[in-house]
Amino acid sequence: MALGQQHVLSFSPDGKLFAFINDQGILRIWDTETNELKQEYTPNIQLSGPCTALTWVITSFAGDGIVEGKKTKKSRKPLSSSSKDGQEIYIALGTSNGKISLYSYALGKIERNLKGEGHSGKVTCLAQDAEGHLFSSGEDCQIIVWSLSDEKQLSSWSVGTEKPYSIIYLGISNNVVVGGRQIKVYSVATQELVQTFTGHTSDINLISSLILDECTEYVISTSRMERIICLWKIGKKGRNKSASSTLLMEDVAHCITCQVDNDRNVRVASVTRSGVIHLYLIPAENIKPEKPIKPKLTIEVASDSSTVIAPIPAVAASLQHTIRSEELIFGYGNKSFLVFEHIKPNFTEKLQVLIRTDPKTLYLTRGKLLKKDGKAVTSQKIVTPIVNDVDVDYKSSVTVSKKKLKAAEMPMESRLQNLNLNVAPGSGTPQAQSKVQLLVQALHSKDNVLLRSVLHTHDVKTIQLTLHKLPVQYVGPLVQELTQFMEQKRMNVEYAVDWLKILVQTHSSQLMALGSDDLLNKFGPCIGIIEHRVNCLKELSKVSGRLDLLINQIKRNTNEDNLNSANVLVYEDNDSSDSDLDDANDKSASDDEWDEDIEDSVENMDQDSQDNDESENDDDGEEMET
Known part of the structure; x- marks a missing residue:
């Protein structure tokens, strides 16, 4: 069973253990009876790669440790929880490099590696039959059959061009059901479709x-982007057959399980992405493709806090692995803190709300109680070194009195440099910072407020630094969140376009390595929204152009009215007062000139008269002398 695109989980055959693989490919094993984290296995990424698929297997090995005529290094230690004599429970792990390994719960490590070429890509799913064979599907579109007793690859065949993401074995018909875009049923004996x-x-x-x-x-199945569960009847040969019945959900499923009770009723349980459990009760006679079936019972888990009642999401559920019949085992909490319970569904109610303590609070309370009791809380991976007190040389710490300490005096030049008085304008602007931690936290917790605070920025340097440090496994969830942004208002569309543009430039090599199918699956909804907006742009451009023409015509008419109302020619008539003043000024100027001319003429006449008088006097004197 898988949780989302990267999470993988499964219950043990007896339901006492629960295995889970997180985003980093780390395997964690819980005890469903004590709600304790028993083991945690981190694979060597350089050698084997992160874990991508798992399934619980029951296999038998020779007690003397001889396999294929070769003596092993040491005899295998049987599990304490082995189901039968000589049979041991392992966890088959598929890795990203296409190899299959067997993890021993008793030893807490990888005990065996299956030999063979394996897959050329990531292992997507694993399944086991009753004869000790293991079936694996990979991204290389191959199905491989492994022998657990011989620890080697037996055969393989291709399933076409569609990548298989799920696989299951059917014991009655001896068929293998492979889920990609379609559900294909192959015969194990002939390897035919x-x-x-x-x-x-x-x-x-x-x-x-x-x-x-x-x-x-x-066979029941569900897909990554649909809120329905389909029931398929395995029968005679045929192609493109439709579903026998369809079940409706409120959200995408992360886990599904089914069972047939004593009354021949089909029970189906699904855990959705929002953490809600849907239960369906279908009589065998009502499995018909006529009408979709709604859930008979919905189970939700809420916290018992007195201040804020918050929902607690369910992580996994199973009807097949419970100890008591017709009961449901389910786990709730988060990836680090899980609590498991058994419950008998009450189908007389449509909604059942379970008030429980938050697993995180429960773990913290348990740790405080252990500290109060004086019990040491140690992890399985913490090893305390054994030290002989005789060989220990204790060093005394040297203390320095405060009187001997001298205050460091800083010169004035250094103080002025620290004040940044000569800093050029604009050089003190804050530098762009990476928000990769906040982005990863927002993608994990699905917190819209935190996600908006990270994505609402147009700073190119900040976006480049954040996307450059973003791990590859978060590119897909980020594209989904940006696709949702594209469906919202114009402001969010602008932010989404900036992030998508730099995302494609930064992670182009990783995106090209996915292949055309996976790349289309990731960017298909986003491309559809962009094409829809571009198609609307043509009509909006027409409307904008017509509005511009209308506005320009209105402005032109307004300008013509203004020109007609204004005076074309203006004639200014001088006032009489101004002309009289001008005439008076001209007259006064001419009078002054006239007076000056008269004075000049009078002076000339006086001068002439004086000259005449002098000449007459001279003549009289001459006459007297004569």
């Missing part, structure tokens, strides 16, 4: 099986 079912619109990531009668088998 027997049946093909169509109905899902995206990759099928969850598949489970049930046996209604001794000869009737059903």
